[in-house]
Amino acid sequence: NDQELQEIYDFAVQLGKDAGEMLMNACRRRMQGSGATTSVSYVEKASSVDLVTKTDNDVEQFIHTSIAQKYPSHKFIGEETYSAGASRDYLVDDSPTWIVDPLDGTVNFTHLFPMFCVSIAFAVGGIPIIGIIDAPFLRQTFSSCRGRGAWLNGTQRLPLIRDPVPPLPENAPSGCTFACEWGKDRRDTPDGNLIRKVDSFVNMAAERNGRGGKGGMVHGVRSLGSATMDLAYTAMGSFDIWWEGGCWEWDVAAGMAVLEEAGGLVTIANPPPDPTTADIPRAKLGGRLYLAIRPAGDSDSETGRQSQ
Numbered sequence: 001n002d003q004e005l006q007e008i009y010d011f012a013v014q015l016g017k018d019a020g021e022m023l024m025n026a027c028r029r030r031m032q033g034s035g036a037t038t039s040v041s042y043v044e045k046a047s048s049v050d051l052v053t054k055t056d057n058d059v060e061q062f063i064h065t066s067i068a069q070k071y072p073s074h075k076f077i078g079e080e081t082y083s084a085g086a087s088r089d090y091l092v093d094d095s096p097t098w099i100v101d102p103l104d105g106t107v108n109f110t111h112l113f114p115m116f117c118v119s120i121a122f123a124v125g126g127i128p129i130i131g132i133i134d135a136p137f138l139r140q141t142f143s144s145c146r147g148r149g150a151w152l153n154g155t156q157r158l159p160l161i162r163d164p165v166p167p168l169p170e171n172a173p174s175g176c177t178f179a180c181e182w183g184k185d186r187r188d189t190p191d192g193n194l195i196r197k198v199d200s201f202v203n204m205a206a207e208r209n210g211r212g213g214k215g216g217m218v219h220g221v222r223s224l225g226s227a228t229m230d231l232a233y234t235a236m237g238s239f240d241i242w243w244e245g246g247c248w249e250w251d252v253a254a255g256m257a258v259l260e261e262a263g264g265l266v267t268i269a270n271p272p273p274d275p276t277t278a279d280i281p282r283a284k285l286g287g288r289l290y291l292a293i294r295p296a297g298d299s300d301s302e303t304g305r306q307s308q
């Protein structure tokens, strides 16, 4: 019921903030240290670009313990618990489930690049209905609860940029910002080669609108190093489109909740359908390839993008 949901949401927001503070404390220790203490040691998981630090594990344990104490009957899925050997059937089903990435953007964290965050989602029926993204270095907390809006720092309703121009298909990719991630798979497969994907996307805009012609180009391509932060900024309206192949549930669950509550769309359809039609196949947790589209915004907004 409503009150129960509110309680879970309040608990999740506080949990995200406390966990974010743990991440930030680890950063502070490094920034105030000297020599070896300023770098962070990590262990490679599936490959040399798949990292885990002690902080990932400590924060996951803190979140897991807090949830188990407060909601012992709820299921818990965490990136590090899974990586430590939990089986495939450990992944999302219909029961009330917490889906957690204690540190999304671990590579950024190890390089002290501020784009990292705690990502906490609460899902029922396989659908994330609460999303908390705490990015402590940026002092940004994104949160959402189904039916109650998506928020930045609890006060600013998302999207912040209410662009009246629908992002797809007819107006994009011209003039848009496109975000994508490198993931952890470096194999050069036809499906997985990001450089080719980005190239075709950028060229699609150029071809549709005239190469180098006025107003026809993609404004920028971004890769933040955190799928969750990409989704948060798509919810803000800063990114028009985000794409990644090879995601896990914990990479996208909280971001999906926030973006969808802001009015954006996450789909597994490829190529993307017309977002102005009603029957867009929504992504269900459990897929690997995700594409997100920012909220369409409203037509009488004054904060929309100007073409001149």
Ligand code: IPD
Pocket: 051, 079, 101, 103, 104, 105, 106, 107, 181, 182, 183, 184, 224, 225, 226, 227, 228, 244, 246, 247, 248, 251
């Ligand atoms: C990773 C980041 C990265 C994305 C990977 C994720 P992690 O999560 O979100 O940007 O490309 O697919 O696994 O390992 O930093 O928690």
